[in-house]
Amino acid sequence: MGNYHFANRAKSARGHKALPPGTLNMCGGLAFGSTMPDISREATEAAQSFRTESLQYSGVLGLNDLRDEIAAYVASDGIVCTRDEIMVVNGAKHGIDLACRVFLEPGDQVVVTAPTYITAIAIFRSHEASFLTVEQDGDGMLTDDLEHKLREMEARGERLPKLLYDVPDFHNPSGVTLSAERRHKLVELAKRFGFVIVEDDPYRRIRFEGADVPTIKSFDDAGVVISVGTSSKIVAPGLRLGWTIADPALIARMADQKADGGTSAFTQRILVQLFRGNRVACHIDELKQTMGAHREAMLGALARFLPAARIRRPHGGYFVWVELPEGIDSEVLAAAALRRGVGVHSGTLCYPEEPRRNFLRVCYSFVSPEQIVHGIAQLGKAYDELRSA
Amino acid sequence: MGNYHFANRAKSARGHKALPPGTLNMCGGLAFGSTMPDISREATEAAQSFRTESLQYSGVLGLNDLRDEIAAYVASDGIVCTRDEIMVVNGAKHGIDLACRVFLEPGDQVVVTAPTYITAIAIFRSHEASFLTVEQDGDGMLTDDLEHKLREMEARGERLPKLLYDVPDFHNPSGVTLSAERRHKLVELAKRFGFVIVEDDPYRRIRFEGADVPTIKSFDDAGVVISVGTSSKIVAPGLRLGWTIADPALIARMADQKADGGTSAFTQRILVQLFRGNRVACHIDELKQTMGAHREAMLGALARFLPAARIRRPHGGYFVWVELPEGIDSEVLAAAALRRGVGVHSGTLCYPEEPRRNFLRVCYSFVSPEQIVHGIAQLGKAYDELRSA
Numbered sequence: 001m002g003n004y005h006f007a008n009r010a011k012s013a014r015g016h017k018a019l020p021p022g023t024l025n026m027c028g029g030l031a032f033g034s035t036m037p038d039i040s041r042e043a044t045e046a047a048q049s050f051r052t053e054s055l056q057y058s059g060v061l062g063l064n065d066l067r068d069e070i071a072a073y074v075a076s077d078g079i080v081c082t083r084d085e086i087m088v089v090n091g092a093k094h095g096i097d098l099a100c101r102v103f104l105e106p107g108d109q110v111v112v113t114a115p116t117y118i119t120a121i122a123i124f125r126s127h128e129a130s131f132l133t134v135e136q137d138g139d140g141m142l143t144d145d146l147e148h149k150l151r152e153m154e155a156r157g158e159r160l161p162k163l164l165y166d167v168p169d170f171h172n173p174s175g176v177t178l179s180a181e182r183r184h185k186l187v188e189l190a191k192r193f194g195f196v197i198v199e200d201d202p203y204r205r206i207r208f209e210g211a212d213v214p215t216i217k218s219f220d221d222a223g224v225v226i227s228v229g230t231s232s233k234i235v236a237p238g239l240r241l242g243w244t245i246a247d248p249a250l251i252a253r254m255a256d257q258k259a260d261g262g263t264s265a266f267t268q269r270i271l272v273q274l275f276r277g278n279r280v281a282c283h284i285d286e287l288k289q290t291m292g293a294h295r296e297a298m299l300g301a302l303a304r305f306l307p308a309a310r311i312r313r314p315h316g317g318y319f320v321w322v323e324l325p326e327g328i329d330s331e332v333l334a335a336a337a338l339r340r341g342v343g344v345h346s347g348t349l350c351y352p353e354e355p356r357r358n359f360l361r362v363c364y365s366f367v368s369p370e371q372i373v374h375g376i377a378q379l380g381k382a383y384d385e386l387r388s389a
Numbered sequence: 390m391g392n393y394h395f396a397n398r399a400k401s402a403r404g405h406k407a408l409p410p411g412t413l414n415m416c417g418g419l420a421f422g423s424t425m426p427d428i429s430r431e432a433t434e435a436a437q438s439f440r441t442e443s444l445q446y447s448g449v450l451g452l453n454d455l456r457d458e459i460a461a462y463v464a465s466d467g468i469v470c471t472r473d474e475i476m477v478v479n480g481a482k483h484g485i486d487l488a489c490r491v492f493l494e495p496g497d498q499v500v501v502t503a504p505t506y507i508t509a510i511a512i513f514r515s516h517e518a519s520f521l522t523v524e525q526d527g528d529g530m531l532t533d534d535l536e537h538k539l540r541e542m543e544a545r546g547e548r549l550p551k552l553l554y555d556v557p558d559f560h561n562p563s564g565v566t567l568s569a570e571r572r573h574k575l576v577e578l579a580k581r582f583g584f585v586i587v588e589d590d591p592y593r594r595i596r597f598e599g600a601d602v603p604t605i606k607s608f609d610d611a612g613v614v615i616s617v618g619t620s621s622k623i624v625a626p627g628l629r630l631g632w633t634i635a636d637p638a639l640i641a642r643m644a645d646q647k648a649d650g651g652t653s654a655f656t657q658r659i660l661v662q663l664f665r666g667n668r669v670a671c672h673i674d675e676l677k678q679t680m681g682a683h684r685e686a687m688l689g690a691l692a693r694f695l696p697a698a699r700i701r702r703p704h705g706g707y708f709v710w711v712e713l714p715e716g717i718d719s720e721v722l723a724a725a726a727l728r729r730g731v732g733v734h735s736g737t738l739c740y741p742e743e744p745r746r747n748f749l750r751v752c753y754s755f756v757s758p759e760q761i762v763h764g765i766a767q768l769g770k771a772y773d774e775l776r777s778a
Contacts, residue, residue: 005551005583006642010491013638014645018448033441040436043655047429052422055625059407090479090629091650101515102399123648126490162394194394232650236444240479240653249402253395256403259512261480261621264629264656266432 008106009126019343024375027343029172029202029318030366031237035290037283039236042273050269058265060255062088062243066268069275070229070243077204078218079227079245087244087251088263091237092202093119095228095244096165099198100127101257102250103162111164111195113141115321115350115359117172120165120200124352131352132161138312140178141166143185150193161195168216170203170317173350173361177315183216190224196250197225202233203317205284208292210315223247231271233318234284239267291318297369298362298376305380308387318365321347324358328386334360336382342375397495398515408732413764416732418561418707419755420626424679426672428625431662439658447654449644451477451632455657458664459618459632466593467607468616468634476633476640477652480626481591482508484617484633485554488587489516490646491639492551500553500584502530504710504739504748506561509554509589513741520741521550527701529567530555532574539582550584557605559592559706562739562750566704572605579613585639586614591622592706594673597681599704612636620660622707623673628656680707686758687751687765694769697776707754710736713747717775723749725771731764 019025046054053063061067067083074081089095104110106128112120114133124131134146153160164186168178178186190197199216217227223246230242241263244254274280298320302311310323324330330346337344347359362379364372408414435443442452450456456472463470478484493499495517501509503522513520523535542549553575557567567575579586588605606616612635619631630652633643663669687709691700699712713719719735726733736748751768753761 003583004585004639005492007490007492007494007497010642010646013641028446031445033445036440036444038436038440039444040433043432043436044429047427047432051425051427053627055425055428055627056420056422057417057621057626090653094649097648101396103394103396105396108396119648119650122645126646126648194392196393232446236655237446237650238442238444238654240650240655250393252402253393253399256511257399257515259486259508259515260483261508261626261629264479264653265627266625266629266656266659267653270655 009128014122023338023341023343024371025343025366026362026364026372026375027345028366029363031232032290032294032365035287036236037279039270039274042270042277045273046266046269054266054269056265058262058268060087060258060262061251062086062263063265063268063272065272069272073275073280074227074229074245077215079215081245084248085245085251087255087258088268089242089244089258090240090260090263091232092200092228092230092242093123095226095242096120096123096198096200098244098254098257099163099196099226100124100129102253103196104129109159109161111146111161112352113166113171113174114352115173115347116165116352117167117200118345118349121352124165133353136171136174136176138176140168140171140176140182143182143189147189150189154193160193163198164190164195165198165200167200167203169201169213170206170314172317173319173347174321175312175314175317175319177213180213183214184219186216187219187221187224191222198228199225200228202230205234206288206291206318207316208288208295217245223250226250234280234287235271235274239271240264241267241271291365293369294364294367294372297372298364301373301376305377306383308383318363320362320364322360322362324360324383326358328358328383330357330360333382333386336386337379340378340382342378344379398517403511412727412730412732413760414732414755415751415753415761415764416734417755418752420621421679421683421754424676425625426668428659428663431659431666434662435655435658443655443658445654447651447657449476449647449651450640451475451652452654452657452661454661458661462664462669463616463618463634466604468604470634473637474634474640476644476647477657478631478633478647479629479649479652480621481589481617481619481631482512484615484631485509485512485587485589487633487643487646488552488585488615489513489518491642492585493518498548498550500535500550501741502555502560502563503741504562504736505554505741506556506589507734507738510741513554522742525560525563525565527565529557529560529565529571532571532578536578539578543582549582552587553579553584554587554589556589556592558590558602559595559703561706562708562736563710564701564703564706564708566602569602572603573608575605576608576610576613580611587617588614589617591619594623595677595680595707596705597677597684606634612639615639623669623676624660624663628660629653630656630660680754682758683753683756683761686761687753690762690765694766695772697772707752709751709753711749711751713749713772715747717747717772719746719749722771722775725775726768729767729771731767733768
């Protein structure tokens, strides 16, 4: 091994702890096996009818046909756009990373909720960002608190944040949905204080109850929102296809940073064919049924086996944010659950700075209702042991 | 449009000039349509037999099966490695970018040949790198010159380069192949002066004549070489699959920077099946035949229509580096050719710093022999007009 001179961002290795084989995985937002669609027809079309397109480099912005399908898909989210405002990326995380590359210098601030999405924290850290954290209630990020903090920073002459990141629908990990009023307010704050909003919205279509709230992007009258979408939660993660929707000036800058020879034309063509065959919409209906049943199993199991926990019932998405009594250390509990063969995330992973220590993120997407009941029963036993110790 | 506060790396937009429709494209190293393989069988296998793997997230390092196939594939290049030294990436460019993320701070130096690969320059620029350029002769990079420069920098107490980038086989754009002696020397220099070599080797298997030269990685006894490979030139660019091979400590650092949810498991599985069915090796044989014929057409057309040009016959790869008489401005000539419907790259694009102005890069991969003859005839007319003007 050489004597490497790493850049600051790579000085410490993060490490990738895989779960031990056989562990019941309620950590990651993976796709549930039996709801994965059979895409062999679309894959064959891509390989045969579209061979010279699908096997070639695609332009950096993505296939025109796919960008047109995406424009049509997001229209029902109140996002009025053309293909010129859309760039295809290799999943939503790639879109977040490109937004960072366009805006962040080391030390620049990003506004996030605390807690927030684990991988987004890692991406912001890889850009050596610092964080301005804002709490949430049942209506999402406390935008009045944010405004207060920004006004204070401005009054003190401090550098203001460059980006704001949020998962407005069925927040990861908290499950809450940001109210329409606060979405509108965020856009006003972005205009007033000069930051750009990254709206990461993977779970929007996985709504089990209640009415859609307009996207943040739909309030954007000034080009201050980058909407990040993905096919991972509506078709399959394995395609690695997401998109960013933003002002063409921002798309051009992000495209400059996307020096990757374009996203796979092959998987892009498959997704076009899935859209055209109305298979995406059908698959979403199926997913909502299945994930809704998983959620019920999860909420029932938590009530039964972990009655001391406080839960806010999520109206969609993949996660339940479990608040444990004060004094319980979620890292100790997660480790105890792992010894019982059950993987859950300690909530401490979801805080970019000082974490609250008594939360767990449990994910119901990858495991069956039966496995959920078994897993939460084990988690409950681990909890009871911890309490009595 | 907002009043955006871009990071330094994104302050100026690069712009993506697409060729006008109908242009004969001898610019980019695209795949030739009629040699693209029919991968519908492998795609169907990925979609059906491997559904719950191919549609799921893959680990950040890639599928074990693919990493094992890659290890077997590179063994004939003298690269002895296991899957633990391999990370799958979204094409070679992605591997170059990850190496930059691990090593480069703004202002750090990268050693490159002048000329070098256009997109690599863009990637290094996006990391705000500076360049230490080294000339080439028929045996590739002048490593004695490099050593001399490094010794002088060291004597002056200057910061030494962090990375060295080269395309050792059938260099892009110059077409030359780095000699074995110089490859060995590069590894010695890397050890002596503390830099890491990024060996970008997309064209190695597309050899028309002569014997293979050992890879730089095969001389690496100290973990100082990151070997970057791709399926783009041996199967198809549309899969967007490449790999990096390096010391596990480096792979771990690059994996930390690859916050993309893993590369597409779907296209990875397709490539595994292509390897297992011996289809990659067969396809390479076909490509060598076809690209060899394209090269002959190109060399013949250049001799006939552009006799004033000096050419070094490439023994493989996709490019011919065309030296024009002094005083010819390649940008003016490329623009004149474009008006005649023919796209070629001005060689000035291939220099990170002060360019030599009398070179063109012509690519024979994407166009048929007939188109090559037609295109070079038009280029010759543009040249003759320029001379007589």
